[in-house]
Amino acid sequence: MPNKRPEPILAVGTIGIDTVVTPFGRADEVLGGSGTFFAIAASILAPVNLVSVVGEDFDLWPELSRSNISLEGVAVLSGKTFRWGGSYREDINRRDTLFTELGVLEKFDPQLPLSWQSSRTVFLANVDPPTQLKILDSLAKPEFVVTDTMNFWIHSDLERLKKVIARSDVLILNDDEARELTGKLNVLSALDEILAMGPRIVVLKKGEHGALMTDGGEFFALPGYPLKKVVDPTGAGDTFAGGFVGYIQRSGSTSEEILRKAIVYGSALASFCCEDFSIRRLKKLSLEELESRVEEFRRLVQFG
Amino acid sequence: MPNKRPEPILAVGTIGIDTVVTPFGRADEVLGGSGTFFAIAASILAPVNLVSVVGEDFDLWPELSRSNISLEGVAVLSGKTFRWGGSYREDINRRDTLFTELGVLEKFDPQLPLSWQSSRTVFLANVDPPTQLKILDSLAKPEFVVTDTMNFWIHSDLERLKKVIARSDVLILNDDEARELTGKLNVLSALDEILAMGPRIVVLKKGEHGALMTDGGEFFALPGYPLKKVVDPTGAGDTFAGGFVGYIQRSGSTSEEILRKAIVYGSALASFCCEDFSIRRLKKLSLEELESRVEEFRRLVQFG
Numbered sequence: 146m147p148n149k150r151p152e153p154i155l156a157v158g159t160i161g162i163d164t165v166v167t168p169f170g171r172a173d174e175v176l177g178g179s180g181t182f183f184a185i186a187a188s189i190l191a192p193v194n195l196v197s198v199v200g201e202d203f204d205l206w207p208e209l210s211r212s213n214i215s216l217e218g219v220a221v222l223s224g225k226t227f228r229w230g231g232s233y234r235e236d237i238n239r240r241d242t243l244f245t246e247l248g249v250l251e252k253f254d255p256q257l258p259l260s261w262q263s264s265r266t267v268f269l270a271n272v273d274p275p276t277q278l279k280i281l282d283s284l285a286k287p288e289f290v291v292t293d294t295m296n297f298w299i300h301s302d303l304e305r306l307k308k309v310i311a312r313s314d315v316l317i318l319n320d321d322e323a324r325e326l327t328g329k330l331n332v333l334s335a336l337d338e339i340l341a342m343g344p345r346i347v348v349l350k351k352g353e354h355g356a357l358m359t360d361g362g363e364f365f366a367l368p369g370y371p372l373k374k375v376v377d378p379t380g381a382g383d384t385f386a387g388g389f390v391g392y393i394q395r396s397g398s399t400s401e402e403i404l405r406k407a408i409v410y411g412s413a414l415a416s417f418c419c420e421d422f423s424i425r426r427l428k429k430l431s432l433e434e435l436e437s438r439v440e441e442f443r444r445l446v447q448f449g
Numbered sequence: 450m451p452n453k454r455p456e457p458i459l460a461v462g463t464i465g466i467d468t469v470v471t472p473f474g475r476a477d478e479v480l481g482g483s484g485t486f487f488a489i490a491a492s493i494l495a496p497v498n499l500v501s502v503v504g505e506d507f508d509l510w511p512e513l514s515r516s517n518i519s520l521e522g523v524a525v526l527s528g529k530t531f532r533w534g535g536s537y538r539e540d541i542n543r544r545d546t547l548f549t550e551l552g553v554l555e556k557f558d559p560q561l562p563l564s565w566q567s568s569r570t571v572f573l574a575n576v577d578p579p580t581q582l583k584i585l586d587s588l589a590k591p592e593f594v595v596t597d598t599m600n601f602w603i604h605s606d607l608e609r610l611k612k613v614i615a616r617s618d619v620l621i622l623n624d625d626e627a628r629e630l631t632g633k634l635n636v637l638s639a640l641d642e643i644l645a646m647g648p649r650i651v652v653l654k655k656g657e658h659g660a661l662m663t664d665g666g667e668f669f670a671l672p673g674y675p676l677k678k679v680v681d682p683t684g685a686g687d688t689f690a691g692g693f694v695g696y697i698q699r700s701g702s703t704s705e706e707i708l709r710k711a712i713v714y715g716s717a718l719a720s721f722c723c724e725d726f727s728i729r730r731l732k733k734l735s736l737e738e739l740e741s742r743v744e745e746f747r748r749l750v751q752f753g
Contacts, residue, residue: 235634330539332657333677353636354658355672366749368659368670373637405752445670446750448709 151394153192153215155261156183157280158270158383159250160197160209160219164230165422167237169376172422176208177229179270179293182380185427186387186414187268188213189435191394194261195219196280200226200249208424217258222249237375238352257283268390269313270383271295274305281312289399291315291390292344293383299325311343314399317386319350337361346404348389350382356408365405368446370416370438377422381415384427388414388435406439413438455698457496457519459565460487461584462574462687463554464501464523466509468534469726471541473680476726480512481533483574483597486684489731490691490718491572492517493739495698498565499523500584504530504553512728521562526553541679542656561587572694573617574687575599578609585616593703595619595694596648597687603629615647618703621690623654641665650708652693654686660712669709672750674720674742681726685719688731692718692739710743717742 158180165172180197187193188211196218203226209216227250230243253276265288269277281287292313298306299322310316316339320332329335332349339347340361349357353375355368388411396403413435420426462484469476484501491497492515500522507530513520531554534547557580569592573581585591596617602610603626614620620643624636633639636653643651644665653661657679659672692715700707717739724730 237635331541331677331679333675351658354655355670357672357675359675364675364749365752366659366672366675367752368661368672371637371661371663371668371670373635375635402753409752443752445668448669448671448713448747449706 151191151397152265153194154187154266154268154390154394155194155196155257155264155280155284156180156187156268156270157196157255157272157276158183158268159227159272160199160203161227161229162203162205163228163379163423164243165377165379166232166243167377167422168233168235169374170422172377175423176205177379177423178227179272179380179383181209181424182383182418182427183268183270183387183390184209184214185211185424186384186418187391187394188387189414189427189430189432190388190391190410194258194264196255196257196261198222198227198249198253198255200224202226208428218255218261220253220256222252224249224252231379233378237378255280265289266390266394267291268386269293269309270386271298274298274302274309277309278305281309289314289393291317291386293317293386294322294326296322296325307342310339313344315346315348316344317348317350317382317389319352319382323347323349348408350385352378352381356385356412358404358408360401363401365408367408367412367442370412370442370445372416372419375419378419379422380424381418384418385411385415387411409439409442410435413442455495455701456569457498458491458570458572458694458698459498459500459561459568459584459588460484460491460572460574461500461559461576461580462487462572463531463576464503464507464513465531465533466507467532467683467727468547469681469683470536470547471681471726472537472539473678474726476681479727480509481683481727482531483576483684483687485513485728486687486722486731487572487574487691487694488513488518489515489728490688490722491695491698492691493718493731493734493736494692494695494714498562498568500559500561500565502526502553502557502559504528506530512732522559522565524557524560526556528553528556535683537682541682559584569593570694570698571595572690573597573613574690575602578602578606578613581613582609585613593618593697595621595690597621597690598626598630600626600629611646614643617648619650619652620648621652621654621686621693623656623686627651627653652712654689656682656685660689660716662708662712664705667705669712671712671716671746674716674746674749676720676723679723682723683726684728685722688722689715689719691715713743713746714739717746
């Protein structure tokens with residue numbers, strides 16, 4: 146790891162207020178959103194400049210603030226903050242959306258602070274493709290663009306989503322999204338097709354089954370961390386992305402070996418995310434605890 | 450690996466005639482059955498003494514015969530050989546059973562050749578629990594018993610199945626079976642409960658998502674091999690078991706490190722199994738090819 150402080154990652158994503166019900170309890174009006182989970186996770190490894198929007202009712206600033214996160218790019222608009230409610234079944238892999246209130250997200254039109262326009266590492270979380278494209282257009286020279294997406298945009302805005310993918314270095318998505326994006330049932334065939342859309346790397350998130358990364362030649366696969374109690378998996382995917390991009394930024398390299406280790410950091414952070422509601426576990430997580438879980442992953446897959 | 454020739458593994462399982470339809474084609478009246486796949490796979494690594502039954506119509510002896518497999522324990526009874534037909538959907542993880550004709554399997558009452566009663570390593574494939582128990586009772590001093598099971602017995606003969614599990618050192622099963630056996634939705638909780646039933650080790654087969662092994666303390670996890678074309682997954686689970694037990698027998702040890710590597714050998718063999726119908730790929734597989742795939746697994750999960 147380099148000694149000098151890494152440059153900030155530019156991250157665009159939502160800030161939301163979540164209500165989550167799981168078999169282990171519930172959490173009402175807690176901090177959520179793709180930008181939130183990404184930023185909190187990545188900030189353990191590198192500084193983050195967060196671009197997002199909240200309503201005038203937003204009162205979770207103390208939860209969100211960290212020395213390594215700049216909130217200068219978070220617009221406060223009149224109206225209500227994005228709210229989402231979800232309920233997980235006993236099989237924690239299945240969830241039902243209880244409600245979605247877009248609020249100010251509907252008029253999100255991000256303006257980058259001038260000094261952020263020279264950002265070189267960019268994470269585009271799950272926001273609408275036009276917003277993702279606008280961010281890319283406002284950057285002078287993005288060098289490493291990591292994009293996350295969601296089923297919703299595959300169905301509602303495929304054309305512009307494909308433009309975002311073409312301009313990304315890394316696309317992160319899950320099994321279902323890979324199949325829906327390509328129409329291929331075999332996930333590995335889907336990955337080949339996604340690589341043909343432009344990105345150099347595709348990372349497949351498989352939840353409890355881990356992650357798979359490929360550049361079309363090499364594969365790297367990591368099993369899921371054996372977590373006995375999944376309290377709340379909300380945000381685990383964005384947390385994974387935060388660990389992935391955060392480790393890369395901290396390392397100052399996008400070599401195959403760094404990307405592999407970045408997957409382990411992402412997976413380790415995602416496992417912590419699931420241990421409690423909202424960002425509760427992530428907020429008190431130390432770098433030492435994170436590195437210790439990375440070593441647990443090493444032992445998990447080690448064979449002689 | 451020891452230089453001396455390992456003792457034979459005693460394996461009990463079915464020999465069947467399969468008809469398999471997949472999106473890639475079909476195979477009619479080909480060799481199948483849990484004992485078959487196990488024996489062919491394990492015999493690459495150690496000798497196998499196979500206990501099974503076929504009908505007088507069985508004419509696939511040349512397919513089944515290998516220098517490392519003794520068929521002295523295969524009874525030939527009047528009647529028809531067990532037949533199974535299955536059809537895989539485009540999503541290769543889903544299959545429909547087209548027909549099951551038990552034939553002589555219904556009167557299977559295995560008699561162990563005298564010299565086999567001193568077998569120390571035993572694999573009990575998916576046959577009915579009373580047959581599994583009878584085999585165990587006829588052994589002088591079994592030292593390492595590995596058992597596979599199937600949903601069917603969990604529902605139809607749970608009491609005796611639990612007796613078999615209690616007398617096993619290793620139980621191999623898949624996610625669904627672990628949940629059904631214990632009533633626990635969280636697979637890791639299910640594994641704890643299974644360990645409490647008696648075995649020292651539980652191995653969870655997760656198909657394309659790999660395998661997970663635990664002794665209640667340590668976990669070992671291996672992702673699935675990224676196979677671009679799954680032609681026919683029939684028998685992959687028994688093939689996995691064949692590689693697992695075969696490697697342990699060849700090594701002459703059941704240490705944690707040997708068990709971990711045995712999982713890799715099992716997974717590598719299972720991946721070859723899926724590359725063609727029936728035992729076609731396994732039959733022509735060399736030890737060198739197998740070891741080369743084990744090294745591919747090493748690279749697949751390696752991080753700095």
